[in-house]
Amino acid sequence: MDYQVGDYLVHEGSGVCQIEDIDDMELMGKGSRKTYYCMSPVFKAGAKVFTPIVGGAARLRPVAGLDVFTRILDNIDDIKCIEESNERALQEKIKEVMAEFTPESMARVVKTVLIRKWNRIASGKKVMAMDEKVLNLAGHKFYEEMAFAMGKDISYAQNLFEEAVKSHSSDSLLIGA
Numbered sequence: 001m002d003y004q005v006g007d008y009l010v011h012e013g014s015g016v017c018q019i020e021d022i023d024d025m026e027l028m029g030k031g032s033r034k035t036y037y038c039m040s041p042v043f044k045a046g047a048k049v050f051t052p053i054v055g056g057a058a059r060l061r062p063v064a065g066l067d068v069f070t071r072i073l074d075n076i077d078d079i080k081c082i083e084e085s086n087e088r089a090l091q092e093k094i095k096e097v098m099a100e101f102t103p104e105s106m107a108r109v110v111k112t113v114l115i116r117k118w119n120r121i122a123s124g125k126k127v128m129a130m131d132e133k134v135l136n137l138a139g140h141k142f143y144e145e146m147a148f149a150m151g152k153d154i155s156y157a158q159n160l161f162e163e164a165v166k167s168h169s170s171d172s173l174l175i176g177a
Helices: 066-074 087-098 103-122 129-150 154-168
Strands: 008-011 015-025 034-041 049-052 060-062
Touching: 008 034, 008 129, 015 129, 066 103, 066 129, 066 154, 087 103, 087 129, 103 129, 103 154, 129 154
Parallel strands: none
Antiparallel strands: 008 015, 008 060, 015 034, 034 049
């Protein structure tokens, strides 16, 4: 899909970005001239992202609309947590779901890890470092796109989603360790 200057996209690694320019450049050395989207991440002032229009490793997609996030919040009970008793297998499943690169898949990952985190804290256990890492990565991407779609800041989106999960989740639901 071809995008235009001014379009807002979700960049797989950099989150919500706006295309500022489309330019032919030679970033990788001699003979590697390509056309790039020159983008600015919305929530990272001063940062720049250059992604080739063809043959780039990072995926791009349009930013989801408010309707998508409203549907996610309204149907939070229908979002199935990723269940796996083996920690290594759970982490692999989380990676697979994140690779789907949709707001719904990110919501599923974030809901899963939030509930795991809250269950561990409630039972007096430490939060697993991998869960914190996943929340920092998937959560930030999800909350950033949600905030952009709502015209709010990231902390607003995060609080809204976490409250929806808390108010609709069974306390008895245990996922993994």
